[in-house]
Amino acid sequence: MSPKRAAGLVIFRSVNQAIEFLMLQTSYGEHHWTPPKGHVDPGESDWVTALRETKEEAGLSEEDLEVYKDVTKVLNYNVNNKPKVVVYWLAKLKNPETKVQLSDEHQDLKWLPLREAQDIAGYEDMKELLLEFNEKAKDLSC
Numbered sequence: 001m002s003p004k005r006a007a008g009l010v011i012f013r014s015v016n017q018a019i020e021f022l023m024l025q026t027s028y029g030e031h032h033w034t035p036p037k038g039h040v041d042p043g044e045s046d047w048v049t050a051l052r053e054t055k056e057e058a059g060l061s062e063e064d065l066e067v068y069k070d071v072t073k074v075l076n077y078n079v080n081n082k083p084k085v086v087v088y089w090l091a092k093l094k095n096p097e098t099k100v101q102l103s104d105e106h107q108d109l110k111w112l113p114l115r116e117a118q119d120i121a122g123y124e125d126m127k128e129l130l131l132e133f134n135e136k137a138k139d140l141s142c
């Protein structure tokens, strides 16, 4: 059986030269926090999924973002004993004042610097991803 597949964008904004990551809290389950992402529909590419889910979950379009297609990372973990693969790309919110609009799937959002984003994410692989993407984001914001 092929693993469940999801894709999303790790979105940062630069405010007074500080980098902040967008984290969304689910309105279901254990109310965990992740960047915008979701299941890849049949026949859909990971890339199209990432953009679609970002629009659906955060109200942000490709035009609002600078997406870095070469900055990507894949997480592999188990959900209910079944393998799941999640592909993320790094993206910058062009105008840091653009408002995020949540769907019913999420109940809260936060823009957080690295450490706090890592804390709220909780999982080691996501902490590592955020660390790597933070380094890239610093380079890209210079």
Ligand SMILES: Nc1ncnc2c1ncn2[C@@H]1O[C@H](COP(=O)(O)OP(=O)(O)OP(=O)(O)OP(=O)(O)OC[C@H]2O[C@@H](n3cnc4c(N)ncnc43)[C@H](O)[C@@H]2O)[C@@H](O)[C@H]1O
Binding pocket: 006, 026, 028, 029, 030, 032, 034, 037, 038, 039, 075, 077, 078, 079, 084, 105, 123, 124, 125, 126
């Ligand atoms: N418990 C629930 N109750 C009611 N409706 C539910 C539900 N779970 C999902 N749904 C429904 O599914 C829809 C979500 O679909 P989508 O929005 O399409 O898909 P998703 O982001 O991949 O969903 P999910 O939140 O389940 O994924 P994640 O891997 O973060 O999270 C899945 C699990 O993996 C854990 N997890 C997240 N990141 C992890 C990591 N890096 N390592 C290990 N575990 C991780 C999470 O804590 C969580 O337990 C919702 O609209 C809702 O209707």
